[in-house]
Amino acid sequence: MSVLNKTLAVTLAASASFATTAAMAQEEVNVYSYRQPFLIEPFLDKFTDKTGIDVNIIFGDQGLTERLKREGRNSPADVILTVDIGRLQELVDQGVTQPIQDETIESNIPEQYFGENNEWVGLTSRARIFFTSVERMEAGEIETYEDLADPRFEGRICTRPATNAYNVALVASMLAEHGEETTRQWLEGFKDNLARKPQGNDRAQVKAIRDGVCDIAIGNTYYYGKMMENEEQRAWAEAARIEFPNQEGRGTHVNISGMALAKHAPNEENAYELMRFLTEETAQSMYAEVNYEYPINPEVAPSETVASWGDFKADDVSLAEVASLRRRATELINEVGFDD
Template sequence: MKSLKFALAAGLTTLGLTSQALAQQAVTVYSSRIEQLLKPTLDRYTQETGVKINLLTDRGGSLAERLAAEGASSPADVLITVDMGNLWNAAERGLLRKVESSALDANVPANFRDPGSRWWGLSQRERTIFYAEGKVDPKNLSTYEDLALPKWKGKLCLRTSKQTYTQSLTAMMIAKHGEAKAEEIAKGWVANLATDVFTNDNSLLKAIEAGQCEVGIANTYYYGRILSKEPNFNQKVKLFWANQGTGEGGAHVNLSGAGVTAHAKNPDGARKLLEWLSSQAVQNAYTHGTFESPINPKAEADPIVKAWGKFVPSPLNAADIGSKQAAAIRLLDRVGYR
């Protein structure tokens, strides 16, 4: 009887240790990325490694506030969010920790990661110029700055200033030109509007197609989404890579990205997940079908994205742009950009 009790006790102890080990191995992810786009990739990680992923999704700002409120009791190991400003703010608020990883540094170009090693880009979201075929000669297009000139008066479509992508583009202008010049450019954009600002880029691109405006600025992945359903859309609305001339600075690239949380219970597991997500093979799964560009330069882009051709991105560091986000919001308010 004693030996039976001992065996049972030993079995329960082993079971308890196993459960504890599994709990420690699991990685909890807070993500503002659309669940249906991210979960299949995380499920693949579980299949390949045996590591369980606990996923919670919400808006980027809400997740940052949740992390701040939870403090040391937060179960989150990883924060995945979109936009340079959100990544920079999370790091500056102390919500992300410094992580040393030669794999992440090799997979993610230096201008798409935090100089303090607190976050890394996981996919590129280019924001560039689109125009109406037959109404605009692409030879007359060049830069974001050029769209502020009087020749585009009554022809320009823009997205609302309330959206982070508009804010980050403006922040890039501040980082590139200084606040005074950036304000002059933003004033020119507002003066050239053909219609009220749009709440999303899909509507903006459709407005160009409908003739409401002749030119606009939008994220390329919205264009990709439309093309995946309407392959002939590119016969009506064309993409133009902005700022490609010598000295023009390159096209603006925003990010989806991630970092290990300050109070992660499984920081090693979190780091390994980010290394895996940024790896060449996995970048295909992470970006194909989303119409973003891979952050890893060795990865192949989705065929729809690849068809747009190569371009020169802005060399400005994502953290420098993110740090100007608050100034960009104030600037947009000053010039009456709604």
């Protein structure tokens, strides 16, 4: 081989190596997440091990929607992970998502957990349940959300502010079930039964049961698991039981964590790889277990801890409908002065 040909061969080999390295460097997907990194990194690492696609995470507890709007077409975001139907719908309303069109995802996730036009997809669920006093109440004394307005529970109920996203979603589900006038009357009766002004978070309501302030509280299921793993808060959880409302009727209201495909996703193919993975068994099990949530894929069982709380019937109302009623729900909450 001539010197010229040897030089050319080396140059071509170097170029090929560089091209391969560059191609490998492009094997990435960028995630904007409202969920804290420690909750999602374990299964994202599994995704990278399986696919060779690196996952870059930008975490924010607020402001990610505004960031996406500001970045526009130059945004590096591919997939957005968040909690609560309200935040998912906000992404859609602000025009920073695009429809998710994939047969695998659609086969893994039940229809009611898709947004309108598939603009978002649910990943895990949490039930909005009653915590009731083990000491002062019999199981089954309160059976439905409608019972929260029953005068026999006057002065016995605690809740965080109704304008909190989780309670807004619950009120929106009541609107979907009963309409505006009945929901207004229910809110007024519910308010009359409060033991104190709405305050704190879901865990604070369970503490209030332990402290004898109230006998009934409304909260998300996963907080029970979180309290049981906390040395100080375990006593709060042990003072209360979990009860699933409306089991003889429409079922218990659930909210979700979910995902959306960014409107200008620069790594769309890799984004779909990740989103498929998040709806499959490995990620569904890990995602749900780390935060004591329920997998949405019906083929995946909940963790042993979550399963110990018992089976329940979930409300099958479309969460897209619940999302569409959130604004009116907030207005009704304010009109009756629930948090005043």
